Amino acid sequence: MGSAPAGGPNAVVAGTLSAPFPTLENISLEWPVSGDANRNSTASLRYRMQGSSAWRQGLPLRRVVAGSNSNTGLSWDYRHVGSVFDLQSDTTYEVEVVLTDPDGGSRTSSLIVRTRPVPAPMAGAPVKAATPATLGGVLSGAQPGDIVELATGTYDGFNIDKSGSAGMPIVVRAAPGANVVVEGEMGVFMKQHIHISGLTVNGRIRFNGSNHMVITRNTINARADRGGDGIVTFLRAENSYIADNVVNGLTPWAEASLGVNGNNQGEGILVTGPGHVIQNNQVSGMRDGISFLEGREAEDQHSIDVLNNDIRESADDGVEADFCQHNCRIMRNRITNSFIALSSQPGLGGPTYFIRNAVYNAVHLAFKQYRGSTGDVLLHNTVVKKGDAFANYSGEAVNAVYMRNNWFVGGLTGTYNGYSTGLGRVIQAPDLVNNTLDANFDAFGSSTGFAQPGGGISFFTGQLGSVSFANLTALRATTSENNAVEASLNALASPLVFPNAPLTTYPAPDLRPRADASLANAGTPLANINDGYAGSAPDIGALEAGAPLPVYGPR
Numbered sequence: 001m002g003s004a005p006a007g008g009p010n011a012v013v014a015g016t017l018s019a020p021f022p023t024l025e026n027i028s029l030e031w032p033v034s035g036d037a038n039r040n041s042t043a044s045l046r047y048r049m050q051g052s053s054a055w056r057q058g059l060p061l062r063r064v065v066a067g068s069n070s071n072t073g074l075s076w077d078y079r080h081v082g083s084v085f086d087l088q089s090d091t092t093y094e095v096e097v098v099l100t101d102p103d104g105g106s107r108t109s110s111l112i113v114r115t116r117p118v119p120a121p122m123a124g125a126p127v128k129a130a131t132p133a134t135l136g137g138v139l140s141g142a143q144p145g146d147i148v149e150l151a152t153g154t155y156d157g158f159n160i161d162k163s164g165s166a167g168m169p170i171v172v173r174a175a176p177g178a179n180v181v182v183e184g185e186m187g188v189f190m191k192q193h194i195h196i197s198g199l200t201v202n203g204r205i206r207f208n209g210s211n212h213m214v215i216t217r218n219t220i221n222a223r224a225d226r227g228g229d230g231i232v233t234f235l236r237a238e239n240s241y242i243a244d245n246v247v248n249g250l251t252p253w254a255e256a257s258l259g260v261n262g263n264n265q266g267e268g269i270l271v272t273g274p275g276h277v278i279q280n281n282q283v284s285g286m287r288d289g290i291s292f293l294e295g296r297e298a299e300d301q302h303s304i305d306v307l308n309n310d311i312r313e314s315a316d317d318g319v320e321a322d323f324c325q326h327n328c329r330i331m332r333n334r335i336t337n338s339f340i341a342l343s344s345q346p347g348l349g350g351p352t353y354f355i356r357n358a359v360y361n362a363v364h365l366a367f368k369q370y371r372g373s374t375g376d377v378l379l380h381n382t383v384v385k386k387g388d389a390f391a392n393y394s395g396e397a398v399n400a401v402y403m404r405n406n407w408f409v410g411g412l413t414g415t416y417n418g419y420s421t422g423l424g425r426v427i428q429a430p431d432l433v434n435n436t437l438d439a440n441f442d443a444f445g446s447s448t449g450f451a452q453p454g455g456g457i458s459f460f461t462g463q464l465g466s467v468s469f470a471n472l473t474a475l476r477a478t479t480s481e482n483n484a485v486e487a488s489l490n491a492l493a494s495p496l497v498f499p500n501a502p503l504t505t506y507p508a509p510d511l512r513p514r515a516d517a518s519l520a521n522a523g524t525p526l527a528n529i530n531d532g533y534a535g536s537a538p539d540i541g542a543l544e545a546g547a548p549l550p551v552y553g554p555r
Contacts, residue, residue: 082351090117251266288317322344382406386413409487434467
């Protein structure tokens with residue numbers, strides 16, 4: 001870990017900075033430290049393309065104090081951890097991190113890191129044609145670099161039992177213009193560098209323990225005899241790229257389906273292991289839209305990107321980012337009609353990043369921070385739901401939450417399959433630990449008024465950690481939310497139906513705000529997160545007023 005500096009136990013002792021499992025657009029950074037008994041060291045970063053003279057500031061690393069999770073028995077060491085976001089693929093970057101401690105031990109460390117390229121077949125790869133009658137023989141003779149092109153037809157489920165290699169993947173794809181249907185399961189077990197593209201699979205794709213998998217532009221229609229799943233690995237895998245697929249599940253959007261014990265089935269896309277990119281998929285009708293493994297089955301769940309997916313009708317969780325160790329980046333997803341939109345149950349020290357997600361009609365919760373979750377980072381999310389706007393009903397302490405520029409709208413109340421939506425308060429999060437919570441510049445609104453002891457009605461009531469409040473002024477004065485604002489649905493640029501009937505299959509709405517709303521210019525700048533804002537400051541919420549919508553789902 002390094003020798004002790006002269007500052008005594010309060011001085012930081014730096015380990016070795018690393019950048020594990022860079023993805024196509026993001027870089028994870030992890031810097032273990034010791035000493036720093038008073039926990040006041042910080043780590044700032046800047047980055048630039050190699051060869052460029054211009055540095056860009058990054059979001060500071062999160063100081064993750066050593067700890068453990070009593071529910072799982074898992075622990076983590078003291079470190080500074082974070083990400084560089086929204087980079088160009090296949091590009092080399094210089095990253096410089098400055099570790100600062102007024103008590104001594106300050107240090108600067110730099111890394112050269114290259115993002116991964118968008119996966120592609122080998123240039124000039126030989127193409128081998130296959131039909132339902134010849135596929136078995138063609139696959140048995142496949143060599144690294146080969147492209148196996150499937151002709152129109154219906155194929156029985158099959159396994160791919162060969163591996164490609166770096167720069168020379170084995171590609172199994174539909175021939176141009178072909179209608180290829182696979183009935184059953186496509187299996188890839190303990191292999192590497194396999195691409196699957198352009199197929200209709202009536203069943204599932206399972207890639208247990210396989211690294212560098214590329215699964216793109218397929219349509220998966222789940223079947224009950226395959227667990228109702230879509231694209232899954234139940235064993236540790238690394239560096240998959242799962243993009244632009246359509247995954248259709250079997251679970252209806254109905255009251256009996258809701259919740260962990262509901263009548264539901266199927267994981268739309270499920271992974272475990274580091275380095276995965278799950279991007280621009282459309283997933284509907286599943287128990288969980290996109291999920292990570294839990295408990296003892298979860299292995300090395302860090303440096304995972306879940307980006308720009310369009311997730312609908314999830315009977316349990318839209319994105320279940322459970323058992324994330326650090327640097328799971330849940331960004332720019334659109335989640336419509338979900339029992340719970342975004343889950344961190346638990347985060348294992350963090351950071352688990354939830355950034356610019358657009359949530360509409362989350363029946364029970366927008367964010368499930370349960371089982372003693374630690375280290376969740378919520379930036380620029382928008383939530384519109386019935387009941388409590390921002391809530392946590394876990395009954396266990398939730399630590400080290402960082403929140404900026406989020407917008408939550410709730411109102412009214414109801415109970416569905418035994419689960420309450422909450423009463424319609426703007427915040428009901430008593431389990432967030434105030435002295436480890438850093439929340440500010442967020443917006444809240446509700447359509448429900450509550451009678452006040454001194455008379456009158458307040459539409460802005462709730463509890464943040466141990467602090468209860470009866471109006472915006474009290475929230476600002478008694479919590480870290482000194483710059484919170486009030487914003488209801490009239491802040492939207494386009495008319496929106498409030499989701500008062502949550503079992504309705506609502507279409508995905510446009511959640512961009514009006515340019516003159518209270519959200520406009522009311523956020524705080526966050527380096528590498530909202531650098532491109534227009535106006536005097538960033539807008540609060542997932543979307544900037546007047547900006548184009550992100551591309552959600554297949555491109």
